Amino acid sequence: MLERKIQKRREGLPELPNLDGRKPVLRFAPNPNGHLSFGHSRGLVINGQYAKELGGELILRFDDTDTTVKPPMMAAYDSIPKQQEWLCGFPAHRIVIASERMEFYHDHARQMLEGGFGYVCTCSGDDFKEHRVAMTKCPCRDNEISTNLEKWGLMNDPAAYQPGDAVLRVKTDMTLKNPALRDWPAARIQINPHPRVGNKWRVWPLLDFQSAVEDHLQGVTHIIRGKDLMDSTRKQTLLYAHFGWTYPDTIYWGRVKVHEFGVFSTSQMRRDIDAGLFSDWDDPRLPTLAALSRRGIKPDALRAFWIELGLTQKDIAVPLSTLYSHNTKAIDSTSPRLAFIRNPVPLVLTGNLPRKGSITSHPDTDMPTRDYSIDEGVWIEKEDSGKSIRLKDLCDVDKDGNVESIDRSDKRGIIHWVAGGKPSKLTIAAGQDLLVVEGILEDNNHPIGTIVQLERIGYGIVEEDGLLMVHD
RNA sequence: GCUCGUAUAGUGUAGUGGCCCAUCAUGAAGCCCUCUCGAGGCUUCGACCCGGGUUCAAAUCCCGGUACGAGCACCA
Numbered sequence: 001m002l003e004r005k006i007q008k009r010r011e012g013l014p015e016l017p018n019l020d021g022r023k024p025v026l027r028f029a030p031n032p033n034g035h036l037s038f039g040h041s042r043g044l045v046i047n048g049q050y051a052k053e054l055g056g057e058l059i060l061r062f063d064d065t066d067t068t069v070k071p072p073m074m075a076a077y078d079s080i081p082k083q084q085e086w087l088c089g090f091p092a093h094r095i096v097i098a099s100e101r102m103e104f105y106h107d108h109a110r111q112m113l114e115g116g117f118g119y120v121c122t123c124s125g126d127d128f129k130e131h132r133v134a135m136t137k138c139p140c141r142d143n144e145i146s147t148n149l150e151k152w153g154l155m156n157d158p159a160a161y162q163p164g165d166a167v168l169r170v171k172t173d174m175t176l177k178n179p180a181l182r183d184w185p186a187a188r189i190q191i192n193p194h195p196r197v198g199n200k201w202r203v204w205p206l207l208d209f210q211s212a213v214e215d216h217l218q219g220v221t222h223i224i225r226g227k228d229l230m231d232s233t234r235k236q237t238l239l240y241a242h243f244g245w246t247y248p249d250t251i252y253w254g255r256v257k258v259h260e261f262g263v264f265s266t267s268q269m270r271r272d273i274d275a276g277l278f279s280d281w282d283d284p285r286l287p288t289l290a291a292l293s294r295r296g297i298k299p300d301a302l303r304a305f306w307i308e309l310g311l312t313q314k315d316i317a318v319p320l321s322t323l324y325s326h327n328t329k330a331i332d333s334t335s336p337r338l339a340f341i342r343n344p345v346p347l348v349l350t351g352n353l354p355r356k357g358s359i360t361s362h363p364d365t366d367m368p369t370r371d372y373s374i375d376e377g378v379w380i381e382k383e384d385s386g387k388s389i390r391l392k393d394l395c396d397v398d399k400d401g402n403v404e405s406i407d408r409s410d411k412r413g414i415i416h417w418v419a420g421g422k423p424s425k426l427t428i429a430a431g432q433d434l435l436v437v438e439g440i441l442e443d444n445n446h447p448i449g450t451i452v453q454l455e456r457i458g459y460g461i462v463e464e465d466g467l468l469m470v471h472d
Numbered sequence: 473g474c475u476c477g478u479a480u481a482g483u484g485u486a487g488u489g490g491c492c493c494a495u496c497a498u499g500a501a502g503c504c505c506u507c508u509c510g511a512g513g514c515u516u517c518g519a520c521c522c523g524g525g526u527u528c529a530a531a532u533c534c535c536g537g538u539a540c541g542a543g544c545a546c547c548a
Contacts, residue, residue, distance in 0.1 A: 009485095009486050009487080009495050009496060010485095010486060010487085010495095011486095011496095029548085030548085031547085031548050033548085063548060065547095065548090066547060066548070068546095068547085069545095069547050069548085070547060070548065125545080125546065128546095129544090129545095132544075133473090133474085133544090163546075164546065165546095166546090167546050168546095176475095177474080177475065178474080178475045178476070178543085178544075179473095179474055179475065179543090179544045180474095180475065180476085180543050180544040181475085181544085182544085184544095185545080185546060187546085188546035189546075190546085204546095206545090206546075206547080206548090207547075207548050211548090226542090227476090227477060227478085227541085227542065227543095228541090228542050228543070229542095229543090229548090230476060230477070230542075230543075231475080231476070231542085231543045231544075232543090232548095234475095234476085234543095252477085254477085254478070254541075254542090255541070255542080266548095267547095308484075308485075308496095308497070308498090309484065309485080310484090310485065310486090312478085312484090312485080313477065313478055313541095314478055314479070314484090314485095314540095314541090315477095315478075315540070315541050315542085316483085316484065317483075317484095318483070318484060318498095319483065319484095319498085319499090321483090321498075321499080322483075322484070322497085322498055322499090325497085325498060325499095326498095328510080328511080329511090332510070332511055333511080335510090337508075337510085339508095359507095360507095362511095363506065363507090363508085363510085363511075364506095364511070364512085390507065391507090392507055392508065393507055394507090407507095408507055413509095414507055414508065415508085416508065453508085453510060453511090454508095454510095455508045455509095455510075456508045456509055456510080457508090457509085457510095458509095458510080459510085472509090472510090
């Protein structure tokens with residue numbers, strides 16, 4: 001009898017290929033030239049989730065080998081592990097800092113030269129480009145091993161080669177179909193001091209070399225990264241073949257665009273913050289993890305969001321509302337209700353009504369109630385004035401504030417109101433702008449950081465000087 | 473130019489030859505519930521890029537086209 005294959009909708013992340021019972025070792029390797037952003041959270045969530053679900057390990061690696069274009073920011077070495085733990089819910093199993101492992105990279109560079117599968121190239125970038133396009137060997141390619149070793153010494157000698165004079169190349173094949181793979185560069189000279197190790201080294205590995213060597217040293221089993229790095233995989237596979245190593249299984253994802261965030265690069269944000277365009281890395285307009293956290297976005301929501309997007313190689317554009325929808329699920333049941341009146345106008349109440357009382361803080365949970373005390377009347381939003389309304393949890397009134405009924409008597413609109421209260425403001429990050437809405441906030445003693453639901457408006461988080469909009 | 477990759481509802485996503493006149497989420501519309509324009513419940517709307525081919529059978533395999541994206545840095 002034939003068994004019928006039953007297919008079900010796959011839940012969560014797809015299986016990791018070629019696991020063969022192994023515990024996976026995964027890594028996430030940001031450049032500490034700034035704090036973590038929304039974009040980084042994908043790598044953290046996906047790699048972290050696999051490590052967690054499969055009992056494997058997550059390595060957090062600082063790829064800080066560029067002191068020129070993307071100079072490391074010392075504060076990031078502290079903030080990144082913290083934010084990683086906040087996001088993943090557990091600390092990384094290992095932390096690796098590339099700039100402190102330079103011996104290993106230099107050692108492998110030397111092995112490459114000695115093994116004859118690497119060479120020091122003194123051609124200019126433009127000259128080499130011509131060879132790459134023409135599929136011809138550059139003059140340095142056929143140098144003896146001894147010559148290469150000697151030139152390697154000159155690269156490391158402050159009195160000899162200077163930045164731009166020479167690079168270390170991996171010997172692949174100049175006739176490879178893919179131009180990106182032809183004798184790719186593995187290391188170059190940099191003389192800007194590194195904030196962690198100063199001028200101890202002057203030849204620094206490039207990503208494809210450093211990452212490849214480190215992945216092998218750390219026993220990484222699976223690499224999950226953007227498909228823009230597909231050629232990196234191919235380059236590194238060529239290098240692994242030279243060393244006789246086996247390349248990890250690799251999975252790619254496509255590009256994600258979030259319209260609301262526009263285009264931000266870590267370098268650009270760093271400049272803009274320094275220039276005073278943003279208050280700091282947690283400015284609510286920024287797509288940083290610090291800002292998202294400040295804005296009341298929960299790590300659970302971020303995790304659910306990325307896991308739902310999965311690992312397709314499609315380039316996608318997602319609206320933030322999807323993330324917000326996950327966040328609402330994460331916060332609604334614990335967010336006390338509170339009233340905030342925009343464009344407040346007073347409404348004098350006449351007639352009989354309970355002038356003092358308490359109302360519920362959440363429809364579904366038994367949170368402490370809110371007490372109110374009404375003297376003359378209440379504040380309502382201007383848009384709600386001038387018509388018969390029901391003051392939520394209080395009474396029905398006509399347009400002039402005459403109490404018509406304590407119980408709800410008809411289908412008139414139910415609005416929120418504030419008795420007493422104090423002036424406050426609600427700050428809303430709207431793209432590049434920060435909108436500030438003035439209003440009257442219901443009296444409360446929620447501590448800073450509490451996420452509340454502003455009735456009929458949306459969620460807000462309590463800050464020192466008012467409320468910050470979470471989302472609606 | 474060369475190389476590589478991707479194409480399922482508005483947006484994401486499941487689906488690896490028959491279960492698919494296609495899954496789930498989100499979105500929109502409507503209803504129910506609820507003294508919030510929130511949450512929850514229900515209903516409805518809405519898609520396999522195009523053209524060939526293979527096959528009894530194709531979203532799924534092959535070929536061609538088109539569109540979009542990425543790499544070809546002494547960035548990561």
